[in-house]
Amino acid sequence: MGKSNWKKPPKEWKAKTRAAHVGYDPFLSMGAVRPPIFAVSTFSTEDAEKLEHMFRRSYGFETPLSPDEEWPIYTRVSNPNFIMLCDRIQCLEQGAEDPTAVYFPSGLSAIFTTVLTLCKPGDTLIFGYPVYGGTDHLLRHHVPERLGINVVPVDATDLNQVEDALKKHADTVKMLFIETPANPSLAMVDIQKVADLIHQNSDGLLVVDNTFMSPILQHPFMHSADIVVYSGTKSIGGHSDLIAGFVIDRDKRRAFRVQSVRVSTGPTPSAFDAWLLFRSMDTLEERVLKAQKNAKKIARFLKEHNKIERVIYPDFYDKKSSEWEIFQKQCEGPGSMITFDPKGGKKEAYTILNSLHIFGLAVSLGGVESLAESPWFHTHMDVSDEDKRKSRFNPQTVRLSVGIEDADDLCNDLDQALAKI
Numbered sequence: 001m002g003k004s005n006w007k008k009p010p011k012e013w014k015a016k017t018r019a020a021h022v023g024y025d026p027f028l029s030m031g032a033v034r035p036p037i038f039a040v041s042t043f044s045t046e047d048a049e050k051l052e053h054m055f056r057r058s059y060g061f062e063t064p065l066s067p068d069e070e071w072p073i074y075t076r077v078s079n080p081n082f083i084m085l086c087d088r089i090q091c092l093e094q095g096a097e098d099p100t101a102v103y104f105p106s107g108l109s110a111i112f113t114t115v116l117t118l119c120k121p122g123d124t125l126i127f128g129y130p131v132y133g134g135t136d137h138l139l140r141h142h143v144p145e146r147l148g149i150n151v152v153p154v155d156a157t158d159l160n161q162v163e164d165a166l167k168k169h170a171d172t173v174k175m176l177f178i179e180t181p182a183n184p185s186l187a188m189v190d191i192q193k194v195a196d197l198i199h200q201n202s203d204g205l206l207v208v209d210n211t212f213m214s215p216i217l218q219h220p221f222m223h224s225a226d227i228v229v230y231s232g233t234k235s236i237g238g239h240s241d242l243i244a245g246f247v248i249d250r251d252k253r254r255a256f257r258v259q260s261v262r263v264s265t266g267p268t269p270s271a272f273d274a275w276l277l278f279r280s281m282d283t284l285e286e287r288v289l290k291a292q293k294n295a296k297k298i299a300r301f302l303k304e305h306n307k308i309e310r311v312i313y314p315d316f317y318d319k320k321s322s323e324w325e326i327f328q329k330q331c332e333g334p335g336s337m338i339t340f341d342p343k344g345g346k347k348e349a350y351t352i353l354n355s356l357h358i359f360g361l362a363v364s365l366g367g368v369e370s371l372a373e374s375p376w377f378h379t380h381m382d383v384s385d386e387d388k389r390k391s392r393f394n395p396q397t398v399r400l401s402v403g404i405e406d407a408d409d410l411c412n413d414l415d416q417a418l419a420k421i
């Protein structure tokens with residue numbers, strides 16, 4: 001007995017069905033409709049040969065012959081809740097034959113482990129700014145200073161800069177890292193064009209942080225990305241109650257190498273968090289689309305407000321700009337992040353932040369509840385003022401992550417806060 005579609009869904013299944021059904025067969029757990037939590041550190045194996053095979057696999061020597069051969073041996077390596085979760089998340093990616101997910105205890109640990117897997121001292125890593133402030137700090141400081149990797153920041157919206165950097169470091173480039181839309185400027189990078197540039201000019205790989213759009217609104221593999229990373233803390237988790245990350249690789253063997261670096265360096269997520277994430281996936285599309293619907297309304301409200309100087313939201317990009325063209329080609333919607341500048345400066349931004357009742361004054365994004373923060377003084381405080389201005393944000397910039405509350409209540413909350421400046 002058993003459900004036939006729980007590992008590999010039929011091609012015609014849409015995201016909503018995949019996200020709610022793939023990864024779990026109730027008949028492996030006495031019919032329990034939801035999976036149990038495997039709060040277990042170590043697992044029995046039916047014979048020594050299989051245990052040897054799984055050890056070889058955990059050190060990256062060989063991949064299982066079939067997905068059914070997947071068998072946990074020790075939770076730092078894997079756990080049934082991790083396996084279910086990875087089966088579920090990887091089946092949402094489009095544009096790759098057999099995408100393989102690796103689960104991490106945070107988005108930053110997913111990014112760092114990808115760097116450790118792809119680059120060694122003396123190699124070059126190019127990254128397109130702006131990226132999330134924590135990623136920026138990791139790449140500008142720890143990666144070059146502690147690992148001796150040559151890190152070259154470029155403005156990835158400027159293809160000439162990307163090409164120049166790739167040509168200059170052609171022999172040593174192993175990785176180009178981009179985030180699109182970028183945090184907090186929502187700048188769009190053309191994934192296909194930068195993928196072509198790195199593939200033509202080096203043997204390096206394109207890694208795309210797809211956190212802002214989630215697997216519902218953007219599919220980097222369809223535009224020739226090699227590896228996609230997520231902070232699972234955001235839309236995938238969606239309830240601001242856990243920290244998580246994912247690396248999804250179009251190449252199964254390379255994914256196992258990433259996993260083996262994670263296993264050897266030690267970061268281990270918890271089975272309970274994997275179970276929560278698995279549950280969150282059921283509602284991922286509903287949450288992402290509802291938050292986006294709210295964000296569209298709020299962005300229009302802000303754009304028409306007389307105390308607002310500028311609103312950055314993809315719907316408002318100049319229809320003749322390359323940004324609009326990329327947005328149309330690459331994204332299935334504008335998402336739920338809005339960046340705006342009130343009239344005035346830091347004082348006005350802080351008055352708004354301190355006056356909001358429904359929007360929480362907190363960093364992070366992609367949760368069911370709406371949040372607001374100052375990228376200049378909070379999330380991106382370590383980025384130089386010059387780079388912040390180049391990435392089109394100012395001391396008065398406010399970043400909103402829109403949740404799934406009532407859109408009119410959210411507009412009213414912003415309205416009363418704006419009335420205080």
Ligand SMILES: Cc1ncc(COP(=O)(O)O)c(C=O)c1O
Pocket residue numbers: 106107108109132134135179183209211212230231232233243244245364
């Ligand atoms: C776009 C993006 N990538 C990565 C991260 C890091 O993720 P985590 O906080 O799960 O380590 C964040 C965190 O805010 C983010 O916004």
